Amino acid sequence: MKSGNDAPIPMSEEQKFFFDLRGWILLPGVLSDDEIAAMKAEAFAAVDPSQHMVINPDSSYQGALQTLLDHPAIVGILSEILAEERFLSEDYYAFRCESSFITVRSPGWSKRERSDGGLPHVVRPPQQANAMRYQVAGRKIFAGLTRVVWELEEVKAGHGGTSFLSGSHKAHFNYGGPDPYRPNISESMWENNIREMMEDYSCPPGSAVVFTESLLHAANDWTNPDNPRCAVFNCYNSLWAQWHRMNLDHAIVEAMPPKRRSLFRGVWQIGGQNDAYSIDNRSL
Numbered sequence: 001m002k003s004g005n006d007a008p009i010p011m012s013e014e015q016k017f018f019f020d021l022r023g024w025i026l027l028p029g030v031l032s033d034d035e036i037a038a039m040k041a042e043a044f045a046a047v048d049p050s051q052h053m054v055i056n057p058d059s060s061y062q063g064a065l066q067t068l069l070d071h072p073a074i075v076g077i078l079s080e081i082l083a084e085e086r087f088l089s090e091d092y093y094a095f096r097c098e099s100s101f102i103t104v105r106s107p108g109w110s111k112r113e114r115s116d117g118g119l120p121h122v123v124r125p126p127q128q129a130n131a132m133r134y135q136v137a138g139r140k141i142f143a144g145l146t147r148v149v150w151e152l153e154e155v156k157a158g159h160g161g162t163s164f165l166s167g168s169h170k171a172h173f174n175y176g177g178p179d180p181y182r183p184n185i186s187e188s189m190w191e192n193n194i195r196e197m198m199e200d201y202s203c204p205p206g207s208a209v210v211f212t213e214s215l216l217h218a219a220n221d222w223t224n225p226d227n228p229r230c231a232v233f234n235c236y237n238s239l240w241a242q243w244h245r246m247n248l249d250h251a252i253v254e255a256m257p258p259k260r261r262s263l264f265r266g267v268w269q270i271g272g273q274n275d276a277y278s279i280d281n282r283s284l
């Protein structure tokens with residue numbers, strides 16, 4: 001297992017192939033045992049004793065968890081699928097982070113605790129044109145809104161990891177519900193068949209899952225009796241598009257190393273050089 005925030009690891013041709021084909025890839029065993037222990041301690045400290053409500057929603061932007069935001073194992077991938085080559089730089093990231101949260105689920109946690117009840121959903125239905133959609137043009141992936149899930153505990157397939165309908169990020173037909181603009185499969189005549197075809201992953205602690213939010217995906221009951229789920233969900237976008245409202249405290253970003261700060265700069269391009277984060281150039 002490797003670790004440390006050193007040089008970014010380029011996205012491999014194999015990763016591109018499978019990410020394009022399925023809409024998600026697993027990076028198993030990225031973090032060292034020491035890193036996992038430190039991060040888990042922070043994550044568990046951020047949730048209340050019932051283990052579901054997050055007390056400090058900004059925890060994953062701080063401490064050891066902060067280093068996940070631009071971990072070298074994902075920087076190469078995000079630069080490939082969210083950035084144009086001409087914007088790549090040593091000093092600034094060519095993509096943005098726009099959401100980060102911690103999830104702790106003890107054995108028996110039910111997806112009914114989520115507002116969507118575990119319904120398979122997407123950012124926008126992929127068969128329509130929009131700024132978040134997954135696309136490939138000129139042999140280049142553009143993955144609109146992209147999520148990186150860091151699993152800090154073991155995940156066993158079929159026991160509560162995030163599940164995906166592989167390939168659905170490129171679907172051209174709707175999900176069988178009454179409204180083609182609905183970003184989920186509610187009221188679909190094929191709901192059971194869709195759910196049956198969804199797949200998830202097994203992974204050791206310290207693994208990362210990267211998926212496009214144009215892929216149908218869902219939360220699931222945590223039925224693994226051996227350990228809770230402890231995961232950090234980080235969301236990224238291009239320099240010029242924003243889905244989430246951030247409202248992240250300026251002081252938290254200001255305390256980060258300068259390159260990491262650039263993940264939180266304003267969302268615009270023309271009218272000056274938009275590289276560095278500042279109090280006057282932040283995404284809100």
Ligand SMILES: O=C(O)CCC(=O)C(=O)O
Nearest residue numbers: 147161162218219220233
């Ligand atoms: O909680 C989960 O496993 C699914 C989370 C989810 O819907 C997302 O990351 O967009």
Ligand SMILES: [Fe+2]
Nearest residue numbers: 121122213217
């Ligand atoms: Fe989601």
